[in-house]
Amino acid sequence: MALPHQHLTPQEVSFICESELITIVPRQRLGALNLISIDTRPLVPPQRADVPLWLAVFLRKQKRCNIVPPDWLSVDYLERLVKEESDSAAFSQMPWRWMEVAEILLDTCSEDLISPSDIALHIRSLRELRQAKIRAGLSDQMNSSYIKINNLGLMEVCEIRPWVGKVVDGLRKIEGEAGSTAARRRREDIDADGDEDMDDDGY
Amino acid sequence: MEDIDDILREFDSQNAPSNAKDYDDLLKWWINERAAPEILQCQEDLVERIMTRVRRQIEQIEDQTGNLDPRANFQLIIVQTELERVKFLIRSYLRTRISKIDKHALHILSTPSIRHLLSPSEQTYLRTHQALLNELYLSSFLKNFPDNLKRLDDSAGGLSMVEEPDLEGAVFLRVVRDVNVAIAWENGETLDMRAGDVYVIRYSAVQEAVKRGDVELI
Numbered sequence: 001m002a003l004p005h006q007h008l009t010p011q012e013v014s015f016i017c018e019s020e021l022i023t024i025v026p027r028q029r030l031g032a033l034n035l036i037s038i039d040t041r042p043l044v045p046p047q048r049a050d051v052p053l054w055l056a057v058f059l060r061k062q063k064r065c066n067i068v069p070p071d072w073l074s075v076d077y078l079e080r081l082v083k084e085e086s087d088s089a090a091f092s093q094m095p096w097r098w099m100e101v102a103e104i105l106l107d108t109c110s111e112d113l114i115s116p117s118d119i120a121l122h123i124r125s126l127r128e129l130r131q132a133k134i135r136a137g138l139s140d141q142m143n144s145s146y147i148k149i150n151n152l153g154l155m156e157v158c159e160i161r162p163w164v165g166k167v168v169d170g171l172r173k174i175e176g177e178a179g180s181t182a183a184r185r186r187r188e189d190i191d192a193d194g195d196e197d198m199d200d201d202g203y
Numbered sequence: 204m205e206d207i208d209d210i211l212r213e214f215d216s217q218n219a220p221s222n223a224k225d226y227d228d229l230l231k232w233w234i235n236e237r238a239a240p241e242i243l244q245c246q247e248d249l250v251e252r253i254m255t256r257v258r259r260q261i262e263q264i265e266d267q268t269g270n271l272d273p274r275a276n277f278q279l280i281i282v283q284t285e286l287e288r289v290k291f292l293i294r295s296y297l298r299t300r301i302s303k304i305d306k307h308a309l310h311i312l313s314t315p316s317i318r319h320l321l322s323p324s325e326q327t328y329l330r331t332h333q334a335l336l337n338e339l340y341l342s343s344f345l346k347n348f349p350d351n352l353k354r355l356d357d358s359a360g361g362l363s364m365v366e367e368p369d370l371e372g373a374v375f376l377r378v379v380r381d382v383n384v385a386i387a388w389e390n391g392e393t394l395d396m397r398a399g400d401v402y403v404i405r406y407s408a409v410q411e412a413v414k415r416g417d418v419e420l421i
Contacts, residue, residue: 008237008421015291019230033278035285036256037226058284096377145386146394146404149375157375157401157421168373168403176371 007162013155017100018054023068026059053101057108067109070095073102075115078122085129089137091151099127099155134160225252226289231419233296238375238420239413240406241368242303242311245322250293257293260286300325308333309356309365370407375421377401382417384408 008016019037026043033040043049048068051059059065071077072095084092095101102123110116134156141147147168149157232246260282267279304311304321308329311317318326337355345353357364378396386394386408396402396418412418 006237008234012295015288016230016234018288019226031274031278033281035282036222036253036260036289037285038223054284054288055281058281145392146402146408149401149403150399152401154421161375164403165373165375168405169371172371172373172405 008158010155010158013158014100014104016154017097017104018052018057020053020097020101021050022053022056022070022101023048023050024056024059024065025068026065028064030059030064053104057104060109060112067105067112069105069109069113070101072098073105073113073119075118075122078119078126082122082125082129085126085133089133091130091133093151094126094153096153097155098153099123100153130156131159138164222256225249229253229292229296233292233299235413235420236296236299236303240370240372240374241410242300242307242317242320244320244414245300245325246296247322250296253289253293257286257289301328303368304329305332307366307368308336310367313356313365370410371405373403374406374409375401375403376409376413376418377421378418380417382412384412 024043025048026045028043028045030043032042038052040051040055041049043051043065056065056067060067072081081092081094102119105113106116106120106123113119130152134152138147138149138160147164152160228249229246232243232249236243264279264283264286267275270276270279300321304325311321311329312333318329321329340355355364378398378400381398382396383393384396384404386392386404394404394408396412401421409418413420
């Protein structure tokens with residue numbers, strides 16, 4: 001394992017997301033499992049059960065269960081959201097991990113979704129609409145004390161983090177310099193002797 | 204036979220109702236640690252509790268590896284998959300802390316209040332690693348330097364050699380519980396944060412709120 005990056009990588013964001021619970025319909029019996037993070041109940045088809053997403057994906061890949069997609073991952077709901085998103089200037093309310101969940105589910109169990117290609121299309125338009133809004137909106141509220149970015153999902157936050165973080169830091173430095181120039185000048189006067197010493201030793 | 208197992212499992216799960224919470228907590232502190240510029244309190248008890256379970260799980264896997272029953276085998280694969288996920292989490296958590304310890308070694312060593320945030324093994328690591336480094340620097344080049352340039356924690360010229368975490372850096376966070384934070388120290392301006400809000404803000408403004416668990420960094 002390489003040394004951790006400063007910020008979460010997309011892979012790690014999706015790792016976090018895989019700990020979320022999701023509803024499945026098992027196709028096979030499976031005894032109760034004593035896992036470290038959760039104790040699962042016995043799976044008895046066709047009773048629905050909530051399991052972590054990673055386990056659902058694992059079982060789904062082996063065709064041992066079907067995944068019940070969350071309510072918002074349907075064409076009707078997404079169509080409404082896309083309309084809302086393009087009509088209003090604010091971000092519409094999305095589940096915290098909508099992008100990751102949608103990505104994983106479209107990838108592993110598109111057969112469990114109703115018209116997955118339409119869903120994928122709507123997810124993409126949502127994403128593009130929101131990205132455009134992020135770029136337009138953030139420049140208005142850029143300031144060095146705080147920015148409120150409600151309703152952005154975790155993956156979206158991670159996407160904008162590299163540049164937003166830098167811009168906020170940059171603004172702070174500019175403001176800080178204006179305020180502390182006097183203080184620094186005072187400090188430089190005191191250290192002037194030390195500076196000369198350094199130069200002498202350097203040569 | 205299976206019935207007894209079920210009863211035993213139920214008994215187990217009653218005894219340890221916090222399994223899911225422990226895991227969620229570790230996930231949360233891992234993300235916090237990744238995002239915070241300074242080193243946070245080491246979640247020693249939490250890591251220890253999870254490590255105990257990891258060890259138990261490994262024993263269980265070793266016990267059952269010879270089992271040829273396909274159903275038991277399949278369960279074992281799930282147990283192993285989960286084990287690897289938890290191991291990744293713990294490793295990444297500890298490595299994040301070690302990379303911070305390396306980065307701010309002298310700062311941590313010289314500040315007792317920060318040193319207490321480290322677990323005993325982390326403190327040992329910090330001291331021995333720093334001693335080795337000092338020895339290496341000394342034997343490879345510092346010994347040839349004039350005395351007044353030998354210090355590694357010099358602050359002459361208005362520049363400190365000791366690297367400190369940038370507490371004013373911007374962090375991203377999500378509010379867990381309603382909280383009021385001071386955003387500008389000079390004029391006492393405060394900001395009401397509501398649960399569920401997402402903010403970009405200076406770390407120093409929310410430092411205490413992170414430690415109390417009112418907000419989580421992302």
